[in-house]
Amino acid sequence: MNWKAKPHSKELRFLISGLTQKNPFLKTEDLLSLLSAVREKNKFFVEEIPFRKLKNWAFDSKSGNLLHKSGKFFTIEGVDVKTNFGKVPEWSQPIICQPEIGLLGIITKEIDGILYFLMQAKMEPGNINLVQLAPTVQATRSNYTRVHGGKIPEYLKYFLENSKSIVLVDSLQSEQGARFLRKRNRNIIIEVNQEVPLLDGFFWLTLGQIQKLLNYNNIVNMDTRTVLSSIPFIRNDTVTGGNSNSLSDLLKTAENDIDLFEMDVDITKEEIQSYVLSPNEELFGMDDIIHWFTKLKIRYELDVVSIPLIEVKRWIKTDLQIRHEENKYFSVIAVDVYAENREKMSWTQPLLKPQGVGIVAFIIKKFNHVYHFLIQGKIEPGNMDVVEMAPTVQCITGSYEDEKTKDMPPYLDYVLNASPEKILFSTRQSEEGGRFYKEENQNIIVRAGDDFPLQIPDNYIWMTMNQIKEFIKYNNYFNVEARCLLACLGLELIRGDRN
Amino acid sequence: MNWKAKPHSKELRFLISGLTQKNPFLKTEDLLSLLSAVREKNKFFVEEIPFRKLKNWAFDSKSGNLLHKSGKFFTIEGVDVKTNFGKVPEWSQPIICQPEIGLLGIITKEIDGILYFLMQAKMEPGNINLVQLAPTVQATRSNYTRVHGGKIPEYLKYFLENSKSIVLVDSLQSEQGARFLRKRNRNIIIEVNQEVPLLDGFFWLTLGQIQKLLNYNNIVNMDTRTVLSSIPFIRNDTVTGGNSNSLSDLLKTAENDIDLFEMDVDITKEEIQSYVLSPNEELFGMDDIIHWFTKLKIRYELDVVSIPLIEVKRWIKTDLQIRHEENKYFSVIAVDVYAENREKMSWTQPLLKPQGVGIVAFIIKKFNHVYHFLIQGKIEPGNMDVVEMAPTVQCITGSYEDEKTKDMPPYLDYVLNASPEKILFSTRQSEEGGRFYKEENQNIIVRAGDDFPLQIPDNYIWMTMNQIKEFIKYNNYFNVEARCLLACLGLELIRGDRN
Numbered sequence: 002m003n004w005k006a007k008p009h010s011k012e013l014r015f016l017i018s019g020l021t022q023k024n025p026f027l028k029t030e031d032l033l034s035l036l037s038a039v040r041e042k043n044k045f046f047v048e049e050i051p052f053r054k055l056k057n058w059a060f061d062s063k064s065g066n067l068l069h070k071s072g073k074f075f076t077i078e079g080v081d082v083k084t085n086f087g088k089v090p091e092w093s094q095p096i097i098c099q100p101e102i103g104l105l106g107i108i109t110k111e112i113d114g115i116l117y118f119l120m121q122a123k124m125e126p127g128n129i130n131l132v133q134l135a136p137t138v139q140a141t142r143s144n145y146t147r148v149h150g151g152k153i154p155e156y157l158k159y160f161l162e163n164s165k166s167i168v169l170v171d172s173l174q175s176e177q178g179a180r181f182l183r184k185r186n187r188n189i190i191i192e193v194n195q196e197v198p199l200l201d202g203f204f205w206l207t208l209g210q211i212q213k214l215l216n217y218n219n220i221v222n223m224d225t226r227t228v229l230s231s232i233p234f235i236r237n238d239t240v241t242g243g244n245s246n247s248l249s250d251l252l253k254t255a256e257n258d259i260d261l262f263e264m265d266v267d268i269t270k271e272e273i274q275s276y277v278l279s280p281n282e283e284l285f286g287m288d289d290i291i292h293w294f295t296k297l298k299i300r301y302e303l304d305v306v307s308i309p310l311i312e313v314k315r316w317i318k319t320d321l322q323i324r325h326e327e328n329k330y331f332s333v334i335a336v337d338v339y340a341e342n343r344e345k346m347s348w349t350q351p352l353l354k355p356q357g358v359g360i361v362a363f364i365i366k367k368f369n370h371v372y373h374f375l376i377q378g379k380i381e382p383g384n385m386d387v388v389e390m391a392p393t394v395q396c397i398t399g400s401y402e403d404e405k406t407k408d409m410p411p412y413l414d415y416v417l418n419a420s421p422e423k424i425l426f427s428t429r430q431s432e433e434g435g436r437f438y439k440e441e442n443q444n445i446i447v448r449a450g451d452d453f454p455l456q457i458p459d460n461y462i463w464m465t466m467n468q469i470k471e472f473i474k475y476n477n478y479f480n481v482e483a484r485c486l487l488a489c490l491g492l493e494l495i496r497g498d499r500n
Numbered sequence: 501m502n503w504k505a506k507p508h509s510k511e512l513r514f515l516i517s518g519l520t521q522k523n524p525f526l527k528t529e530d531l532l533s534l535l536s537a538v539r540e541k542n543k544f545f546v547e548e549i550p551f552r553k554l555k556n557w558a559f560d561s562k563s564g565n566l567l568h569k570s571g572k573f574f575t576i577e578g579v580d581v582k583t584n585f586g587k588v589p590e591w592s593q594p595i596i597c598q599p600e601i602g603l604l605g606i607i608t609k610e611i612d613g614i615l616y617f618l619m620q621a622k623m624e625p626g627n628i629n630l631v632q633l634a635p636t637v638q639a640t641r642s643n644y645t646r647v648h649g650g651k652i653p654e655y656l657k658y659f660l661e662n663s664k665s666i667v668l669v670d671s672l673q674s675e676q677g678a679r680f681l682r683k684r685n686r687n688i689i690i691e692v693n694q695e696v697p698l699l700d701g702f703f704w705l706t707l708g709q710i711q712k713l714l715n716y717n718n719i720v721n722m723d724t725r726t727v728l729s730s731i732p733f734i735r736n737d738t739v740t741g742g743n744s745n746s747l748s749d750l751l752k753t754a755e756n757d758i759d760l761f762e763m764d765v766d767i768t769k770e771e772i773q774s775y776v777l778s779p780n781e782e783l784f785g786m787d788d789i790i791h792w793f794t795k796l797k798i799r800y801e802l803d804v805v806s807i808p809l810i811e812v813k814r815w816i817k818t819d820l821q822i823r824h825e826e827n828k829y830f831s832v833i834a835v836d837v838y839a840e841n842r843e844k845m846s847w848t849q850p851l852l853k854p855q856g857v858g859i860v861a862f863i864i865k866k867f868n869h870v871y872h873f874l875i876q877g878k879i880e881p882g883n884m885d886v887v888e889m890a891p892t893v894q895c896i897t898g899s900y901e902d903e904k905t906k907d908m909p910p911y912l913d914y915v916l917n918a919s920p921e922k923i924l925f926s927t928r929q930s931e932e933g934g935r936f937y938k939e940e941n942q943n944i945i946v947r948a949g950d951d952f953p954l955q956i957p958d959n960y961i962w963m964t965m966n967q968i969k970e971f972i973k974y975n976n977y978f979n980v981e982a983r984c985l986l987a988c989l990g991l992e993l994i995r996g997d998r999n
Contacts (some may be wrong), residue, residue, distance in 0.1 A: 011787075102798055142798065162795070171791040187798060233787075288510075288732075291973060292670040298660070299601055299641065299686060386884070460960065472788060475974045476885065 011169055016234045018048040018109075018116040018208040019492050026117075026496045029210045032134075036220070039122040039202060040132045041131045044341035053337050055349045065311025065318075067333070067351055073141075075099035075436070077323075077333055079313040080182060083304040086380035088305040093313045095323060095333055096182045096383060097353065097436060101142040102173065106160045108137045108168065108361070110193050110205070116145040117205040119156070119197065123222065125351050125434025126338040129135060129441055133222040133431065134214060137203070156198055159193055170231045173476050174484065175389060177432070178381025180331070180353060185385070185477075188228045208232070211489035218429040219441060223485055226430065230484035231473055234492070282369040284463045287471065291461050296401075297378040297388045300459075305382050322354070330397070331355045334438060352438040355397065356431070359442040361482045362394040362416040363490075365425070366449040366463070372494055373463035375412070375449075379480065388482040390472065393461070399442070411458055419447045426489060442482070444489050466494060510668055517615040518991050521593040525616075528709045531633075535719070538621040538701060539631045543840035546625045550819040554834045554848045564810025564817075566832070566850055572640075574598035574935070576822075576832055576850060578812040579681060582803040592812045594832055595681045595882060596820060596852065596935060600641040601672065602685040604723045605659045607636045608668065609692050609704070616704040618655070618696065623719065624933025625837040626851050628940055632721040632930065633713060636702070654699055658692055665690040669730045672975050673983065674888060676931070677880025679830070679852060681806070684884070684976075687727045707731070711990035716955045718940060722984055725929065729983035730972055733991070746845040781868040783962045786970065792961050793977075796877040796887045804881050821853070829896070830854045833937060851937040854896065855909040857928070860916040860981045861893040862989075864924070865948040865962070872962035874911070874948075878979065888979040889971065892960070897942070901916035910957055918946045925988060943985050945992075 022029060052060070057070045067077040081093045108119040123135035140154045159166050169190045176184040199205070211229065214220045283294075315326045324332035331353045339347035358427050364375040364406035406414045425446040432440040457463075464472075469487060472478035479487075521528060551559070556569045566576040580592045622634035639653045658665050670690045675683040677712040684687075698704070710728065713719045784792075812823045823831035830852045838846035863874040878890035893911050903911045925945040956962075963971075968986060971977035978986075 168788075168791045171785070171794045173794055173797060187794060189794075288669070288973070289667075292667045295670045295672055295686060295688075298672060474786070475977075476975075 007478060012233050012235055014111070014116045015169075015208060015232050016492070018118075019115075019212060019232075019234065021207040021209040022213060024117075024205070024207050024210055026205050029206075029212075029213050031493070032204060032206065032210070032214065032269060033217070033220070035123050035204070036130075036132050036134070037126075040130070042342065043124065045124050045131050046337075046339050046341075047131070048337045049321065050139075050335050050337045050349065051306075052335050052351075053320065054337065055351070058335070058349065058351060060310075064309035066309060069384055074350075077310060078182075079308040079310045080382055081306045081308045082311075082382045084302055084380055084382075086301045086303070093308060093315070094330070095310055095313055095316060097180055097184070098182050098307075099184050103134050103142065104138060104140045104157075104160060104189065105186050106138040106140070106156075106189045106191065107225075107228055108156060108166075108191055108193050108197060110197055112205070115207060117207060118211060119199075120204050120205070120206050120225070121182065121209065122202045124340070125222070126336050126350065127432075127436065127438040127440065128222070128434030129219040129429075129431050131441050134211070134220055134225055135433065136224050136228050137221045139224055139435075141354075155203075159191060159197075160189060164192050170228075170233070170388045172231055172474060174227055174231070174473075174479075174481065175385065175477050176383075176481050178383035178389065178435070178480060180383065182305075182383045183385045184383065186224075186227070188231050190228060191234070215321075215430075215489045215491065216426075216428060219431045221430070223431060223481070226485035226488040227481055229488040229491075230479075233470055233474075235467060235470075239387050282371045283465050283468065284368045284373055287360055289469060290462060290464060290468065290472075293386065294378065294390070297460055298349070298386065299459065301378075301380050301387055303380050303382070303384065303387045311445065325356075329356055336418075353436060353440070354438040355440040357397050359440070360394055360396060360398045360413070360416065360445065361392045361442045362412070362445040362447060362485050363483075363486055364393045364447050364449050365454070365494075366453060368463065371465055373465055374469060375457065376462050376464050376469070376483070377411075378460040378462075380478070384480075385477050390469075390478055390483060391480045392483045392486050395480075395482050411461070415449075416445055416447050419445075423448045426493060428489065430485065430489065444486050446486070446493075448489055508641050511732050511734055513610070513615045513729050514668075514707060516613075517617075518711060518731075518733065520614055520706040520708040521712060523616075523704070523706050523709055525704050526709075528712050531703060531705065531709070531713065532716070532719070534703070535621050535629075535631050535633070538623075539629070541841065542623065544623050544630050545836075545838050545840075546630070547836045548767075548820065549834050549836045549848065551834050551850075552819065554838065554850070557834070557848065557850060559809075563808035565808060572697060573849075576809060577681075578807040578809045579881055580805045580807045580811075581881045583801055583879055583881075585800045585802070592807060592814070593824075593829070593881070594809055594812055594815060596679055596683070597806075602641065603637060603639045603656075603659060603688065604635050604685050604727050605637040605639070605655075605688045605690065606724075606727055607655060607658055607665075607690055607692055607695055607696060614706060615691070617710060619699075619703050619705050619710065619724070621701045621703070623839070625722070625835050625849065626931075626935065626937040626939065627721070627933030628718040628930050628938050632933065633710070633719055633724055634721045635723050635727055638723055638934075642907065649895075654702075655696075658690060658696075659688060662848035664694065664880050665692050669727075669732070671730055671973060672882065673726055673730070673972075673978075673980065674976050675882075675980050677888065677979060679882065679935070681804075681882045682884045683882065685723075685726070687730050689727060689731070707990075709928070711992075714929075714988045714990065715925075715927060718930045720929070722930060722932045723981070725984035725987040726980055728987040728990075729978075732969055732973075734966060734969075738878075772814070781870045782964050782967060783867050783872055786967060789961060789967065789971075790962060793877065793887065793889070796959055797885065800877075800879050800886055802879050802881070802883065802886045828855060830939075852935060852939070853937040854939040856896050858896045858939070859893055859915065859944065860891045860941045860985050861911075861944040861946060862982075862985055863892045863911060863914065863946050863948050863952070865952060867962065870964055872964055873968060874956065875961050875963050875968070875982070876910075877959040877961075880979070883979075884976050889968075889977055889982060890979045891982045891985055894981050910960070914948075914952075915944055915946050916962070918944075922947045922949060925992060927988065929984065929988065941981070943988050945985070945989055962967075 014347050062065055076098045077095050078098050080096045083091045109116045119137045121135045124132050137156050138154050140157055169192055171189045172187045174188045317326055322332040322334045334354045335348050335351050365372050375393040377391045378388045396410050396415050427445045428443045430444045559566055575597045576594050577597050582590045608615050620634045621631050623631050636655050637653050639656055670688045672684045673687045708980045713717050816972055821831040821833045826835045833853045836848050864871050874892040876890045877887045893915050895909050928940045929943045930940050
């Protein structure tokens with residue numbers, strides 16, 4: 002791939018695409034019916050089955066681990082966890098092991114001055130709605146290093162090293178630390194200048210359209226959301242300085258190239274500029290935040306040891322599931338997947354089924370006229386480096402139904418009882434349907450009122466959107482729940498300022 | 501500790517201290533004799549002994565691991581390594597395991613407008629010269645979390661969370677990946693405004709003095725060098741922008757406060773300003789470098805499994821050492837340490853003894869009038885995340901004495917044969933004397949000539965000093981060899997520009 006083509010305009014081009022709803026190829030509302038059409042046409046079925054009906058999957062006779070006969074895909078094993086974070090100092094649990102780094106990639110292409118994203122209507126057995134909007138490619142490392150043979154995913158060739166694509170964003174990002182052991186995916190967005198054939202089930206969408214679809218429940222899949230979260234809208238140097246590439250200069254250039262305000266953009270240039278922060282307006286500098294994060298990595302211990310699944314304590318295995326004895330957290334189940342389409346595709350696999358709907362929420366508040374996000378330093382057993390930065394609230398709501406407010410995680414009560422005018426965003430979004438069965442989280446952004454307590458727990462800190470985006474660039478700072486929630490917000494903070 | 505006191509001048513204050521040689525408390529040349537005095541006064545002795553004479557250390561009868569009876573300090577165990585990086589696809593080796601995060605901390609204090617660093621003359625058994633210049637505090641996690649009792653190191657209280665110190669720099673940094681299994685230390689510099697008592701064996705030095713001492717062989721210890729490497733001299737926003745905190749503004753303020761050019765600073769303001777880079781002058785942007793690094797993490801596999809020391813293949817255990825059958829790499833030895841001073845201190849411990857002098861070298865070259873460093877992406881078994889950024893050359897020179905040029909690591913030949921006028925810096929520096937026995941590396945900075953090949957291997961990239969400093973802020977980007985070499989360079993690039 003080539004180095005840094007158009008480096009000075011990447012962020013602006015993302016911003017313009019993010020503010021664009023108009024798409025001559027496909028209207029946003031038509032995409033919803035197209036997704037339904039894919040569902041209708043293929044008649045997908047997913048049924049829970051007993052473990053013994055799994056094909057090619059079996060429990061290892063010695064360890065009890067659940068494995069695929071090929072040694073590929075993933076395994077379900079056990080971990081023993083000790084930590085001084087939270088209320089439970091020690092437990093064991095089943096966990097998904099998938100050491101290969103997967104690829105989540107989106108192809109973009111500039112058409113008439115607007116960056117379009119090549120998205121896919123993709124079926125995953127665990128999806129609510131079965132078919133959701135996915136990145137151009139979801140591939141395993143074996144796929145893209147061509148170690149094994151097998152079918153190569155469509156469009157993968159554009160992501161391989163010898164291709165002529167231009168890389169816009171490329172970093173490793175973590176997955177759910179409560180469910181995966183140190184799993185990461187490569188999140189990559191490329192730009193292709195040559196002709197890209199449009200295959201059946203694929204669509205060119207503006208970033209603004211994808212953002213719009215995030216206002217619906219369970220339409221945009223998790224893999225899309227995590228990739229979107231790594232998109233920078235502001236160059237770091239335009240944020241912090243005023244050199245020749247400042248946003249206003251860039252916007253000026255853009256106005257010459259394309260008439261921004263002739264497009265379907267209900268926003269003023271001043272509002273976009275208000276998005277630009279100077280570091281003096283931040284409550285804490287990056288060095289302060291790194292110091293805070295370093296302290297947490299010192300303070301909290303996380304000792305995770307792999308154990309055979311058979312040795313996991315307080316979990317019960319039946320014919321149909323492996324579940325916690327108090328029916329908490331999640332269970333491991335098996336499903337049969339088939340479609341009555343031409344390809345007659347069919348397979349069985351294990352999935353993790355949650356015990357209830359989760360909640361992920363950011364509380365945001367203006368300091369120095371700039372929105373800050375209340376970020377939690379959170380320990381999860383699958384974390385690569387002890388702590389990751391997480392949403393203000395991240396939990397299974399059902400687990401706390403019987404609890405008194407004081408026993409709830411910090412701020413859960415505040416979020417659950419926020420008055421409607423404080424809620425900037427609230428939709429249900431699915432977790433990865435290839436591993437999780439109908440798992441969804443209520444994704445909420447709450448604006449804190451003037452009554453919000455300024456005293457916060459030690460493992461919380463306030464950060465601006467631009468600071469969050471800067472940390473996301475580097476490995477293993479923000480967890481997947483925080484990143485996906487941030488993706489939902491998109492450019493909403495600009496619009497939100499008006500309310 | 502308090503948040504961000506004097507945040508706008510931290511970098512400038514480091515810069516001024518780095519340019520200051522004059523110290524009313526202690527002349528640089530006197531420090532050398534003071535170190536000698538400490539050596540004379542204490543009469544330290546270190547003797548190699550057979551393993552059976554170790555007190556409180558023993559080989560575990562089952563695993564063969566070398567352990568302290570208290571379970572504290574460190575252990576020597578085995579690892580089995582598989583990788584597709586380099587020429588050897590699989591091997592096993594002894595490795596030091598020390599899961600606790602240690603603290604390497606320096607206290608600074610502003611006196612008459614100059615930041616002084618509180619340094620210590622510290623004896624470590626493996627040190628060449630025995631006594632070297634160390635940070636104010638080297639402590640284990642047990643020390644500073646006060647989990648165990650035991651003696652608390654001097655000055656540690658200034659680093660504890662309830663102290664009134666101001667944190668200037670605080671991040672986790674890796675140690676030698678070829679010798680330690682995923683070991684990290686907290687590198688922290690604080691500023692204390694209250695009175696700090698000066699204990700025997702401690703000295704207040706300017707940063708410029710410490711930099712000067714780095715021109716001598718084996719005087720400034722490794723722990724000091726790694727902490728110094730995390731010092732920022734330029735605010736990122738002054739690098740990339742031109743807002744009200746730009747360097748020239750800051751210098752103006754400083755000139756009002758203290759007369760910079762009345763000090764022992766043989767440098768002009770313009771030369772300092774030439775140190776400020778704008779991102780357009782960089783060969784690659786940060787995003788490009790992250791993309792390069794992501795590709796390496798995907799391309800290279802590193803599979804490290806802990807094994808009992810007894811199962812390490814091709815290593816031989818004798819009464820006196822554990823060594824590779826070809827006498828390569830290093831050996832594990834035991835030493836008896838004692839001092840004929842008042843405290844009558846004495847102990848025994850294992851150390852790692854290298855098979856020869858190593859070499860770490862940066863090749864640097866000006867592109868767009870700005871020096872760029874040729875950085876290597878390097879895999880080492882103890883790395884936390886597969887790849888770290890390493891010096892252009894990092895190896896044991898002796899291992900390649902019999903090799904032909906084409907079999908040598910890239911650029912070793914170029915560095916070894918560089919003509920004197922190309923060598924900007926060359927001294928011998930010691931590795932950590934608490935773990936390594938008289939291990940030293942020739943630290944070299946070579947200016948590439950016009951003949952330098954522009955085609956570089958895929959796992960190399962050019963970066964500016966400011967980009968390196970930015971990556972060092974985050975965890976596990978730059979390895980300890982690269983960081984320590986960078987610390988040696990200090991502000992030399994400004995001076996070097998004149999030659």
